[in-house]
Amino acid sequence: MTGLRNRDEGQVTVDKDTFRAALGQWPSGVTVVTTLVDGKWHGMTASSFSSVSAEPPLVSVCLLKGIYTHDLIADSKVFGINILAADQTEVGKVFAGMRPDVDDRFDGVAAHTEQTGVPLFDHALAWLDCRVVHEYDGGDHTIFVGEVLAAATPRIAAPLLYHSRSWGQFADQLPETAIVHETGLVSALAGHPDDAPGLTSALAVAGVSSPPVAPTIDTRDPRTIAALLEGQTSATSRERVLVLHAFDPAAHDAVVEAVGQLAANGVTEVVLDDTSGDANPLIVRQRLADVSVRIRPATTGVRLRDHAGIGMANALAALKSGATVFDTTLGGVDGVVATEDVLYLFDVLQVGHSADRPAVVQVARHLRATLGVPLPSHTHDIDG
DSSP states (O other): OOSEEEOTTSOEEEOHHHHHHHHTTSOEEOEEEEEEETTEEEEEEEOOEEEEETTTTEEEEEEETTSHHHHHHHHHOEEEEEEOBGGGHHHHHHHTTOOTTOSOTTTTOOEEOOSSOOOEETTSSEEEEEEEEEEEEETTEEEEEEEEEEEEOOOOOOBOEEETTEETTTTTOOOSBOEEEEOSHHHHTTTOTTTHHHHHHHHHHTTOBOOOOOOEEETTOHHHHHHHHHHOOTTTTTOEEEEETTTOGGGHHHHHHHHHHHHHTTOOEEEEEOTTSOOOHHHHHHHHHHHHHHHTTSEEEEEOBOGGGOHHHHHHHHHHTTOOEEEEBGGGTTSBOBHHHHHHHHHHHTOBOSOOHHHHHHHHHHHHHHHTSOOSOSSTTTTO
């Protein structure tokens, strides 16, 4: 049995890391717990909140002993619960202390007070104004049970969710930044070997790199996975790996299991390749939802094809589902989504990236002149 240890008295208990990993699989909402001490507002992000009773109306929140907000609520005997919406990720991160440059956590947050005087967020999905009626010892936490004196639901919107250390995994949160690689141009220019170096150099100057050729596995052939894992050394444990046929509708479990093995063996970037053009937005969402959980802390990437013009829909689905690395081909000349198209999508959605898209578009136009044929991409001449 894994994750177990023996206590001195002979009892068997779960170790801390396994316990936390197991609880991390339970998705929860995100709240900001607030209180009032000496006329000053305080608050912190917490997910350990639960309803207790409808009659009388009681809720509970569990706070780690010794943290500042725990001691404040223990003294003030009042607290507020603000349930955050999907578009309030930044609010949650501020009150979680993840924005150290923010001096006043309440700056820019519209809030009011009810009976207890604690801050209640005007734009939360719901808020509850509570006074502490019970305190229970809960190991390294204290369980505060509060009587709800007032409550409201100001908005109807999707909730902000927390799962396996990921914010809003199921609430369509876009990443703040993403990376675009160019991986197909050299092969596409096999008939123009003199032109390839200049074009790839120009792309690099424009902020689009071409990573080293990655080792590949095919989940339809378990021998490829075993060969890769058995051959890994400390020098290659940080490599990116390309998973072929990763969106085969019949390969869901095999892909999820394979990427879990890769992440457990030190691979830090796994790219799911739409080798046979199987991907559609639904498959992309389903595949990445499970892969992203299994792969952490490794990074999830995709290499999508643009068959039937569905490439950008798949790229959007991938962005919403945890992918932050996109392998592309300039101009889309090999059937993979075009570099300039993906960058255009990022710009429209305000997803940050390091590329200079106008410069990339210029390189795409040079590619069109080199090949002497129209490019399959949709945006290389959109600014022309």
